[in-house]
Amino acid sequence: ELRLVDGGGRCAGRVEMKHSGEWGSVCSYDFDWDARWATVVCRQLGCGPVAKASPYAPFGQGTGRIWLQPFFCRGNEAVLQDCPHFGWGQHFCGHERDVGVTCAEAVELRLVAGGGPCAGRVEVKLRGRWGSVADDSWDLEDAEVVCQQLGCGSAAGAYAASTHFGKGDGPVSLALVNCHGDEAAFWDCEIRGWGPYIGIHDFDTAVVCQGFARLVGGDGACDGWLEVRRGRAWIGVCEDAVDIKAAQVVCRELGCGTVLAVPGSGRFEAGTGPLWEGGFECNGTEPLLAACTRRPPRSQGCTGHASIICSPYTGFRLADNSSGCAGRVEAEAGGMWGSLCATSWDLPDAHVLCHHLGCGPAAAVPPGGSFGGGDGPLWPDAFGCGGSERHPGQCPTAVLGEPACPPGHAAAVNCSGLVSGRAGGCRQHRAAAPARSPPCPAGSRRVRLAGGPGRCAGRVEVYVNGTWGTVCQETWDLRDAAVVCRQLGCGMALAAPRSARFGPGTGPLWPDVGGCAGTEASLWDCPASAQRGCRHGGGAGAVCSEQLSLRLAGGSSRCRGHLEVLYNGTWGRVCVEGTSPATATAVCWQLGCGDRGTLVAAPAWDSAPAWLAWVGCKEGARSLWRCLSAPW
Numbered sequence: 001e002l003r004l005v006d007g008g009g010r011c012a013g014r015v016e017m018k019h020s021g022e023w024g025s026v027c028s029y030d031f032d033w034d035a036r037w038a039t040v041v042c043r044q045l046g047c048g049p050v051a052k053a054s055p056y057a058p059f060g061q062g063t064g065r066i067w068l069q070p071f072f073c074r075g076n077e078a079v080l081q082d083c084p085h086f087g088w089g090q091h092f093c094g095h096e097r098d099v100g101v102t103c104a105e106a107v108e109l110r111l112v113a114g115g116g117p118c119a120g121r122v123e124v125k126l127r128g129r130w131g132s133v134a135d136d137s138w139d140l141e142d143a144e145v146v147c148q149q150l151g152c153g154s155a156a157g158a159y160a161a162s163t164h165f166g167k168g169d170g171p172v173s174l175a176l177v178n179c180h181g182d183e184a185a186f187w188d189c190e191i192r193g194w195g196p197y198i199g200i201h202d203f204d205t206a207v208v209c210q211g212f213a214r215l216v217g218g219d220g221a222c223d224g225w226l227e228v229r230r231g232r233a234w235i236g237v238c239e240d241a242v243d244i245k246a247a248q249v250v251c252r253e254l255g256c257g258t259v260l261a262v263p264g265s266g267r268f269e270a271g272t273g274p275l276w277e278g279g280f281e282c283n284g285t286e287p288l289l290a291a292c293t294r295r296p297p298r299s300q301g302c303t304g305h306a307s308i309i310c311s312p313y314t315g316f317r318l319a320d321n322s323s324g325c326a327g328r329v330e331a332e333a334g335g336m337w338g339s340l341c342a343t344s345w346d347l348p349d350a351h352v353l354c355h356h357l358g359c360g361p362a363a364a365v366p367p368g369g370s371f372g373g374g375d376g377p378l379w380p381d382a383f384g385c386g387g388s389e390r391h392p393g394q395c396p397t398a399v400l401g402e403p404a405c406p407p408g409h410a411a412a413v414n415c416s417g418l419v420s421g422r423a424g425g426c427r428q429h430r431a432a433a434p435a436r437s438p439p440c441p442a443g444s445r446r447v448r449l450a451g452g453p454g455r456c457a458g459r460v461e462v463y464v465n466g467t468w469g470t471v472c473q474e475t476w477d478l479r480d481a482a483v484v485c486r487q488l489g490c491g492m493a494l495a496a497p498r499s500a501r502f503g504p505g506t507g508p509l510w511p512d513v514g515g516c517a518g519t520e521a522s523l524w525d526c527p528a529s530a531q532r533g534c535r536h537g538g539g540a541g542a543v544c545s546e547q548l549s550l551r552l553a554g555g556s557s558r559c560r561g562h563l564e565v566l567y568n569g570t571w572g573r574v575c576v577e578g579t580s581p582a583t584a585t586a587v588c589w590q591l592g593c594g595d596r597g598t599l600v601a602a603p604a605w606d607s608a609p610a611w612l613a614w615v616g617c618k619e620g621a622r623s624l625w626r627c628l629s630a631p632w
Contacts, residue, residue: 009128052306058194126196146207148211151212153209173195177189213229236306238306253287257334314335448488478495485542504538580618
């Protein structure tokens with residue numbers, strides 16, 4: 001028999017063997033530097049590979065018999081006594097050389113105090129207790145191994161815990177770690193100090209990972225087409241690889257609440273390049289997409305990119321009124337109900353909520369606090385609904401530049417479809433499990449805006465049966481442009497220009513696109529136009545409200561310069577006072593300029609308004625609009 005003792009579990013401790021009914025230890029000299037005896041022990045116990053082995057009694061000296069002194073094991077022996085040895089009870093070493101081993105199954109790794117599984121202070125579980133990792137030269141190579149092992153993609157930052165996430169208060173599990181960045185596990189790095197130690201926490205380490213999954217091409221970090229991390233590159237995922245359960249895991253991993261829709265490839269303009277091979281089998285409860293079972297591709301070829309729409313809000317209701325269709329607006333986020341601030345709440349927002357609750361259109365938006373302030377938190381989000389969304393969670397939201405909400409200033413609404421005989425004063429709808437949108441007929445269809453200054457302004461182009469083509473100008477108007485802007489997640493339509501603005505384009509002309517009422521969710525939902533010719537050619541365009549609302553100006557490239565935001569039609573700067581370093585990373589991520597950024601104070605000599613100050617993006621933020629700041 002074989003066992004490990006005094007290590008806090010069956011897969012770590014001093015090696016002991018039972019012979020002739022008596023337990024005894026195993027000793028070894030350090031000239032057996034390969035320590036392949038440890039590989040045999042961990043495999044014999046079913047505890048995985050070796051994390052750490054030592055011949056210097058790391059788990060204390062045994063008492064009584066020393067049964068075995070193995071030497072120069074090959075590592076493939078079935079049991080430890082198959083290694084060369086001097087015989088049972090024959091040894092030339094004492095208890096000070098009693099060997100101990102920590103197998104990989106006994107060691108755990110996690111990130112804490114970061115608000116999610118992919119950011120925080122680094123902790124390792126040894127001997128049944130969690131402790132920090134101390135290193136005075138912690139760098140991105142070390143952080144890379146931690147992130148990859150946790151299924152969190154590549155490292156975005158390596159930090160001292162004293163400046164990010166706080167110091168630990170327990171033992172120090174590991175000290176002085178040196179990784180190359182390509183190790184399969186953190187324990188494979190060079191680790192000089194295996195604890196646990198009782199000591200100061202001035203050198204505790206922290207990590208922010210990029211994550212295994214991200215959503216890009218939407219308004220923020222919570223909608224868009226799905227990309228996953230392969231090595232150190234982001235690649236797309238086929239739409240048949242992602243179902244509603246996988247989408248729920250992605251939304252949870254990104255801190256985006258619940259899944260609203262898996263709309264298929266037509267909603268967002270996807271990128272090009274390699275695709276993830278295979279799919280994900282999730283039960284919906286996994287903390288990370290990387291934890292889901294991988295499966296081979298279901299079919300040959302890829303019909304389109306997977307896309308997901310998440311919402312931080314998992315439910316909406318009206319409270320504190322005898323009618324179910326009037327009251328204080330409350331939303332559920334993170335398992336907690338709170339009231340929405342009334343400062344930016346308006347009639348289009350109310351229309352969407354009333355329709356969602358089955359109460360018809362909104363009749364009025366009473367002053368804030370008309371139905372009380374509620375007992376829960378007051379959510380600061382400003383909703384930007386256009387009025388035709390099917391769920392309030394589909395509306396763009398922002399907290400950037402919003403003033404602090406006065407206490408009790410909760411949004412209120414009176415819907416027109418009042419329900420008689422309803423008591424209890426609380427009508428609520430939780431986000432129902434959505435279904436995948438049916439595939440579009442006539443092949444894979446997509447839409448984009450080309451030839452403009454960004455993805456939210458340009459010439460309308462449609463992708464039908466493998467070819468990009470332009471749209472006729474004759475009957476194109478603002479209602480058609482409104483549908484395109486909504487479909488691309490670009491806000492409301494500001495203009496529907498003709499070819500003089502963005503050029504006529506190339507490729508085939510599609511005369512039957514358009515004829516929208518302006519409320520459709522997709523261009524494909526509009527009735528086909530009866531037009532069969534293009535007398536004035538292609539080049540129908542759209543300028544959406546979210547076009548170029550963020551930029552870096554005056555630098556040597558689009559990824560360097562003064563941070564400017566578009567507010568009320570005017571570009572303005574952001575003051576460095578009080579603005580957090582993580583704001584730079586959020587901006588760079590949102591602009592597609594990499595995974596990290598540096599904030600510097602750079603006086604500008606030209607005249608421009610200062611729109612914002614004290615922008616407080618937190619580590620891991622992926623959209624500037626979700627960061628708190630001083631008012632505009």
